Amino acid sequence: xxxxxxxxxxxxxxxxxxxxxxxxxxxxxxxxxxxxxxxxxxxxxxxxxxxxxxxxxxxxxxxxxxxxxxxxxxxxxxxxxxxxxxxxxxxxxxxxxxxxxxxxxxxxxxxxxxxxxxxxxxxxxxxxxxxxxxxxxxxxxxxxxxxxxxxxxxxxxxxxxxxxxxxxxxxxxxxxxxxxxxxxxxxxxxxxxxxxxxxxxxxxxxxxxxxxxxxxxxxxxxxxxxxxxxxxxxxxxxxxxxxxxxxxxxxxxxxxxxxxxxxxxxxxxxxxxxxxxxxxxxxxxxxxxxxxxxxxxxxxxxxxxxxxxxxxxxxxxxxxxxxxxxxxxxxxxxxxxxxxxxxxxxxxxxxxxxxxxxxxxxxxxxxxxxxxxxxxxxxxxxxxxxxxxxxxxxxxxxxxxxxxxxxxxxxxxxxxxxxxxxxxxxxxxxxxxxxxxxxxxxxxxxxxxxxxxxxxxxxxxxxxxxxxxxxxxxxxxxxxxxxx
Numbered sequence: 001x002x003x004x005x006x007x008x009x010x011x012x013x014x015x016x017x018x019x020x021x022x023x024x025x026x027x028x029x030x031x032x033x034x035x036x037x038x039x040x041x042x043x044x045x046x047x048x049x050x051x052x053x054x055x056x057x058x059x060x061x062x063x064x065x066x067x068x069x070x071x072x073x074x075x076x077x078x079x080x081x082x083x084x085x086x087x088x089x090x091x092x093x094x095x096x097x098x099x100x101x102x103x104x105x106x107x108x109x110x111x112x113x114x115x116x117x118x119x120x121x122x123x124x125x126x127x128x129x130x131x132x133x134x135x136x137x138x139x140x141x142x143x144x145x146x147x148x149x150x151x152x153x154x155x156x157x158x159x160x161x162x163x164x165x166x167x168x169x170x171x172x173x174x175x176x177x178x179x180x181x182x183x184x185x186x187x188x189x190x191x192x193x194x195x196x197x198x199x200x201x202x203x204x205x206x207x208x209x210x211x212x213x214x215x216x217x218x219x220x221x222x223x224x225x226x227x228x229x230x231x232x233x234x235x236x237x238x239x240x241x242x243x244x245x246x247x248x249x250x251x252x253x254x255x256x257x258x259x260x261x262x263x264x265x266x267x268x269x270x271x272x273x274x275x276x277x278x279x280x281x282x283x284x285x286x287x288x289x290x291x292x293x294x295x296x297x298x299x300x301x302x303x304x305x306x307x308x309x310x311x312x313x314x315x316x317x318x319x320x321x322x323x324x325x326x327x328x329x330x331x332x333x334x335x336x337x338x339x340x341x342x343x344x345x346x347x348x349x350x351x352x353x354x355x356x357x358x359x360x361x362x363x364x365x366x367x368x369x370x371x372x373x374x375x376x377x378x379x380x381x382x383x384x385x386x387x388x389x390x391x392x393x394x395x396x397x398x399x400x401x402x403x404x405x406x407x408x409x410x411x412x413x414x415x416x417x418x419x420x421x422x423x424x425x426x427x428x429x430x431x432x433x434x435x436x437x438x439x440x441x442x443x444x445x446x447x448x449x450x451x452x453x454x455x456x457x458x459x460x461x462x463x464x465x466x467x468x469x470x471x472x473x474x475x476x477x478x479x480x481x482x483x484x
Contacts (some may be wrong), residue, residue, distance in 0.1 A: 005135070005185055005186070006168075006185065006186045006187060006188050006190075006191075007185040007186070007187065008130075008165060008166045008187070008188060009129075009130035009131050009165025009166055009187070010166065010219065011382040012130060012165070012184070012185075012187075013131070013215075013218055014214065014215045014216055014218055014219065014323075015184065015204060015208045015209055015215065016029065016204075016208075017213070017214060017215025017218050018207075018208040018209075018211065018213040018214070018215035018216070019204050019205060019208040019215075020206050020215070021215060022207050022208055022211070022213065022215040023205075023437070024203060024204065024205055024208075026059075026089075026091050027091045027094070028203065029183075029202050029203065029204065029407060030059065030062050030063055030066050030091050030092075030095065030466075031066055032200075032202035032203045033063040033066065033067075033157075033158075033183050033200070033202050034064070034066025034067040034068075034070060034095075035066075035067070035070060036062055036067075036181055036183065036198075036200035036201075036202060037063060037064060037066075037067035037068045037126075037155075037157055037181055038070035038071050038411075039125065039181075039200075039270065040155055040179065040181040040198055040200075041067065041071060041074070041080070041122060041124065042071075044122055044153065044155060044179065045074065045121045047073040047074065047120045048073065048074065048075070048122075048342075049074055049075065049078045049121035049122065050075045050077075050118075050120035050121050050122075051071065051074050051075065051077070051120055051121065051122045051123075051124060052076075052077045052078075052079065052117045052118070052123050052124070053065075053067070053068055053076065053077065053078040053079065053123075053125055053126060053138070053267050054079050054081065054117065054123060054124065054125055054143050054147065055078060055079065055080050055081065055124075055126040055127065056080075056081055056082070056124065056127040056128050056129075056140065056161070057081070057082050057086055057087045057088050057091050057092070058087075058088050058089065058092060058129060058131070058132075059088075059092050059129060060126050060127065060128060060129030060158060060161075061080065061087070061092055061096075061127070062087075062089065062091055062092025062093075062095045062096075062156055063126060063127050063157050063158070063183075064078070064124055064126030064157055065078065065092065065095035065099055065106070066095050066158065067124070068099060068104060069095075069098060069099065069102065069104070071404070075120075075285075076104065076105065076109070077105045077106075077107075077117075077120070078099060078104065078105065078106035079106075079107060079108075079109050079117065080096065080106065080107070080108050080109065080369075081109050081127060081139045081140060081143055081446055082108065082109075082110065082139070082338060083108060083110060084096055084108055088189045105280065106276075109111060109139065109143075111139075111422075112138045112139040112141075112142040112143075112340055115139060115142050115143050115146055116146070117143075117146055117147075119151070119152055120152055121151050121152065121253035122152065122153055122155060123147050123150070123153070123154045123155065124154075124155050124156075124157065125144075125147060125154050125155065125156040125157065125160060125161050125175045125177060126156075126157040126161075126163065127140045127143060127144070127161040127175070128161040129157070129158045129159065129165070130158060130159055130163075130165025131165060131168065132165070133164040133165065133169075134164075134171060134456055135162070135171045135172060135173055136161060136162050136171055136174065137172045140161060141173050142163075142435065144161060144162065144173055144174065144175045145173065146178065147175055147176075148175065148176045153178040153179070154175060154176065154177050154178050155177070155178070155180070155181065156175055156177035156179070156180045156181075156195075157181060158180075158181075158182050158183055159180065159182065159187050159189070159190065160173055160174055160175040160176070160177040160180060160186065160193070161174060161175045161203075162174025162373055163187070163189050163190075164188075164189070165187055166188065166189070167188060167189070168187070168188030168189020168190070168192065169189065170189065172205070177193065178193045178195050178423050179196055179197075179198070180193065180195055180196070180197045180198070181194055181197075181198045181200055182197060182198070182199055182200070183199075183200055183202045184199070184200075184201070184202060184204050185199065186199055195230055197330065197410075198321065202273070203245035209408075210407075210408060211407065211408070211409050211410070212297075212401075212408055212410040212411075212412075212444045212445075212447060212448045213448070214450055216441075216444055216445050217445065217448070217449075217478060217480070219437065219441055219445065220257075220445070220478060220479070222257075228259055228260075229259050230259065230436075231257050231258060231259045231262040231309060231432075231435070231436055232256065232257075232258045232259060232260075232306040232433055232435025232436045233259060233260045233261070233262070233305045233306050233435065234247045234250075234253045234258045234260070234262070234305060234306065234307050234308070234428075234430060234431045234435055235261075235262050235263075235283075235301060235302050235305040235307075235308045235309070235310060236250045236253065236261065236263045236264070236308075236309045236428065236431070237263075237264045237265075237266030237290065237298055237302075237308060237309065237310045237311070237327070238263065238264075238265060238309070238310075238311060238313040238314050238339075239263070239266055239269045239273055239311035239313045239314070239316070240265070240266045240268075240269060240288060240289040240290060240313060240314055240315055240320070241289070241311075241313065241314070241315035241317075242312075242313035242315065243269045243272040243273050243276075243419065244271055244276070244313070244424075245262070245311060245312035245313030245339065245421065245424045246263050246265055246312045246313045246424075247273050247276035247277065247280065248312070248421050248424040248425055248428065248467055248468070248471075249309050249312040249338075249424045249425070249427050250262075250263050250277075250280050250309075250428060251276070251277055251279065251280070251428065251471050252300070252424070252425040252426075252427075252428030252429045252432070252450075252470070252471060252474065253428040253429065253431050253432040254279055254308065254432070254473055255429075255471050255472070255474040255475055256428065256429040256431075256432035256433060256446070256449065256478065257432055257433075257478070258394075258431070258432035258435055260281065260320075261280070261281065261428075261432075262281045262282070262283050262301070262305070263277075263280055263281070263282050263283065264283045264284075264285060264298050264301055264302075265283075265284060265285070265313075266284065266285060266286075266287050266288050266289055266290065266294075267284040267285065267287065267288075268288035268316040269288070270282050270284035270402045272329075283301055284386060285297045285298060287349050289314075289315065289319070289320050290314050290320050290323045291319045291320060291323050291325070292319065292322055292323045292326055294323060294445070295323050295326045295327050295330070298327060298481070299327060299330055299331055302327075302331055302333065303333070305333070305435075306334070306343070306434075306435035306436065307333065307334040307336065307383065307431050307432075307434040307435040308331070308333060308334065308335045308336070308431070309334070309335075309336045309338065309427050309428055309430075309431035310324065310327065310328075310335050310336065310337050310338070310341050311324075311337055311338040311340060311341030311342065311427070312338055312339055312340040312424045312427060312428075313339070313424075314339065314340055314341060315340055315437055316340040316343065320340070321340070321343060321344055324341045324344045325344045325348055325352070326346075327350060328344060328345075328348045328350045328354070329348055329349060329350050331350070331352050331353055332350075332351035332352050333353070333434070334352065334353045334434045334439065335352045335353070335354050335355070335357070336355045336357060336427050336430050336431045336434060337354055337355065337356045337357070338356075338423060338424070338426075338427035339358045339423070339424075339427075342356055342357075342358050342365075342366055343365060343366065345366060345390065345467040346366050346367050346388060346390065353391075353439055354388075354390040354391065355391045355392075355393060355430060355434060355439045355442065355443055356388075356390050356391070356393070357395065357397070357423065357426060357430065357443075358391045358392070358394055358425065359394070359395040359396065360395070360396055361404065363384075363392075363394050366384075367384075368380065368381070368392075368394075369384070370394075370396075373399075374396075374398040374400065374409055377394070377396070377400050378400050378402070378407050378409060381394050381400040381401075381402045381407065382402040382404060382405075382407040383404075385402040385403055385404040385407075386402075386403075386404030386405070387404075389404070390403075391403040391439040391440060391443055393426075393430065393443040394444070395426070395447075395448055397413075397448045398410065398411050399411075399413070399451070401440065401441065401443045401444055401447060403440050405450075406410070406440055408440070408444055410444065410447040410448050410451060411451075412448050412449075412450075412451025412452040412454070412455055413450070413451030413452075413454055413455065414451075414454055414455055414458050414463045415463070416454060416457075416458045416463040416464070417454040417465070419465065419466060419467060420467065421466070421467025421468070422450070422454065422467050422470065422477065424467065425450055425467055425470045425471065426446060426447065426450045429446040429449055429450050429474060430442050430443055430446035430447075432446075433445050433446050445478075448476055449477050449478050450470065450474070452477045453470045453474050453477050454470060454473075455478070456473050456477060457469050457470065457473055
């Protein structure tokens with residue numbers, strides 16, 4: 001069966017957090033999810049029937065706790081696998097406490113050997129949701145075996161426990177669901193189940209997917225056991241007529257979390273570029289501009305990097321654009337294309353994954369169309385991205401991002417960011433993110449972070465910011481730190 005567009009566990013976590021940023025908090029979503037589960041129970045069992053809810057300690061269990069409160073006409077027993085004090089989220093704990101306050105039959109099951117649910121009219125499987133993968137562990141493993149060995153039908157909440165929310169793979173000991181009620185959109189793997197799937201609208205606003213918001217930053221992580229290079233190596237190819245642009249892009253990439261950033265620039269300006277910061281690693285090539293004679297050298301350097309930022313400060317000399325075209329045509333990695341290099345993108349054939357970052361004027365020069373309203377612009381950008389086969393990040397009052405299939409809008413940023421150099425900072429930020437993330441995620445987070453950094457500066461100092469002001473503001477925005 002076809003259920004339409006699927007959404008992974010990571011994407012769903014982003015959407016949940018973006019919903020909160022748009023004024024629809026997690027508690028409200030859980031209440032709606034509980035109502036959806038309760039409706040599914042009523043469709044499966046007549047009033048007065050016996051329902052056993054087998055719940056875990058996360059939000060999946062919290063959805064089922066909420067559902068139990070709406071099933072007064074049933075004989076409902078809720079069994080929590082584990083200790084209530086270890087429930088992992090505040091909203092799930094609140095719903096557990098609401099069951100206790102209502103004196104419903106809600107008890108802990110602390111010993112796998114003591115798991116016995118009887119033979120009710122329906123089991124509700126709410127042990128594990130989309131955020132967990134791999135084989136079920138105890139006590140869930142024993143509980144799943146009890147459900148699977150029973151003749152009682154099983155209604156799973158969001159996904160059957162044991163289904164990977166990213167790949168859709170089912171663990172060998174996963175729950176064998178007879179029906180699934182999932183939320184907002186189908187999850188990977190549900191269309192392969194023999195069981196019917198109900199997709200419930202729980203009130204997530206359309207903007208939670210359309211707009212880039214704080215929830216997108218939940219994709220960022222910095223594990224304690226990280227090693228050097230784990231967050232990517234970025235090569236900035238730029239400079240010649242201008243020296244500040246590649247230095248800004250490289251410093252932004254460092255501030256956005258890249259482990260190593262190198263600048264490939266003409267020998268004639270290498271000392272100037274290096275002079276902007278001791279943190280920069282400069283790899284000069286012969287000459288005073290990027291020309292076809294330098295392509296082989298730069299390409300050899302690029303293969304050792306996770307992403308490339310191409311364009312800052314290169315200029316628009318004819319032989320430079322020929323070199324840009326040759327490089328794009330011969331490289332198959334991830335490239336953020338900015339500034340004058342954008343001119344070449346529409347006519348190039350490449351195996352590289354391109355993220356192009358034009359402003360409105362550059363977009364028109366590339367052959368794209370624009371419009372006054374962001375909705376109309378979004379449609380035009382999506383169509384143009386599809387035609388080009390690239391990811392576009394079109395800068396403006398609202399930034400529009402699209403890979404031709406997915407289209408999003410970023411609303412951070414302000415008129416103070418019309419100053420020169422902010423585009424170089426954006427390109428470097430996206431380049432750092434593209435070293436470890438897919439192009440759309442890199443473009444979305446990069447646009448949000450750069451704009452929010454500018455908003456933070458203007459809020460504190462007023463207009464008159466310069467591009468270098470953004471550099472120090474990037475990390476606090478990315479990691480939610482108050483740098484006051």
